[in-house]
Amino acid sequence: MFITSGMRADYYVIACRTGGPGTSGISAIVVDKGTPGFTQTPLKKMGWLASDTAVLYFDDCRVPAENLIGGENTGWAGIMSNFSQERLGLTAGMNAYSQICIDESVVWARDRMTFGKPLIENQVIRHKLSEMSRMVNATKAYMELLTWKVMNGEKPVADLSLLKVQASKTMEYCAREAMQILGGAGYLRANSGPGKVERIYREVRVNAIGGGSEEIMLDLAARQLKF
Ligand SMILES: Cc1cc2nc3c(=O)[nH]c(=O)nc-3n(C[C@H](O)[C@H](O)[C@H](O)COP(=O)(O)OP(=O)(O)OC[C@H]3O[C@@H](n4cnc5c(N)ncnc54)[C@H](O)[C@@H]3O)c2cc1C
Structure with a gap:
């Protein structure tokens, strides 16, 4: 399936x-x-x-x-190894999507005039952009640390599980906030609206489920960390 x-x-x-x-x-x-x-x-x-x-x-x-x-009944090791690569790759994709949400929102908020001034001049809008940036930066730093560890032969299974959850929650947050900043225009299909955010919003769920769902990732990390 x-x-x-x-x-x-x-x-x-x-x-x-x-x-x-x-x-x-x-x-x-x-x-x-x-x-x-x-x-x-x-x-x-x-x-x-x-x-x-x-x-x-x-x-x-x-x-x-x-x-x-490989040998009979030894398939699991290969599957687990593949999961680590997949989760790191998915994270890179998710954080790029999240960054695009910020970029598209900034362009839109500078251009869109509401009540006589650009949207970005409202503090509440700027705070949304700052919060999105904070989460994307944290995810990027965690991702770079784990990439370095994997490239040095480590297998940080628990951290890779937590990283994937960090990335999907960041993406979910950024997609939501970007849609809010774009307003009704963000609800239009990507080829008729202002940008890519509508598509990214639809990609959130599969990233939170595929390659290991958030619930299963947290559970795997808890077991690995012996909580
Ligand atoms: C578009 C798409 C592409 C995919 N591509 C592939 C692929 O190429 N290869 C592949 O092998 N798989 C693929 N998958 C499958 C994907 O890995 C699974 O959908 C995912 O692991 C969740 O399994 P499930 O759908 O059976 O959900 P279920 O196992 O039915 O889980 C449903 C919900 O319950 C939660 N849940 C389940 N068990 C527990 C538990 N014990 N404790 C707490 N919560 C729990 C889950 O987190 C989830 O939120 C793909 C999925 C999608 C949607």
Whole structure:
């Protein structure tokens, strides 16, 4: 369910239960598109429209043993390693989206006149921009620290989980505040409105869910930190 690029892919890496319960009973296996019994159905989404997302069905689907990646029942380590990269990458994307919300809001607030003066001359609007900047800067600093650690061979699982939550909450906050600053214009679809904020607003939820939801990330961090 919910497999990104699941329609356009030619090869699929499947996490398949080949052993007992738990993480030590999972293998990574490559399944070719066109394998008898393997079909895909596209899903319609509120965002992430630049990539397709599919449901994959395996109906008595047989693959040769040579398609196994690594050893039998050792697939979990690869999956976990991939999660770390994915969460760092998603964070970089989310913080860029958040920064765009600030940039678009500043341009709009300087240009838009309400009650005889530019919007940005209202302290409440400037405070929104400062709060957004504060959160984006904090997320960026945390991200750069963890990127440095990962590049030096560390596996900061708990921190990467917390970082992803930090980034999605920052993005959610920035998208909300940017939409408020843009007012009604922000509610228009991106190709008919003033900018990109409407699209970013629609991308918030998938970032808070995909690649590890906020709840699961916080729970993973709590377990890793032995709370
Ligand atoms: C557009 C899109 C693309 C995706 N692409 C991929 C992909 O390419 N590959 C892939 O493997 N997955 C992909 N996913 C799946 C994604 O990782 C899952 O949707 C996500 O992990 C949440 O799982 P779920 O949807 O089954 O929600 P559920 O597990 O049903 O959870 C529903 C809600 O309950 C919360 N919850 C669940 N269990 C607990 C708990 N124990 N304690 C507290 N709260 C809990 C969750 O945080 C969530 O908020 C994609 C999802 C989307 C939406």
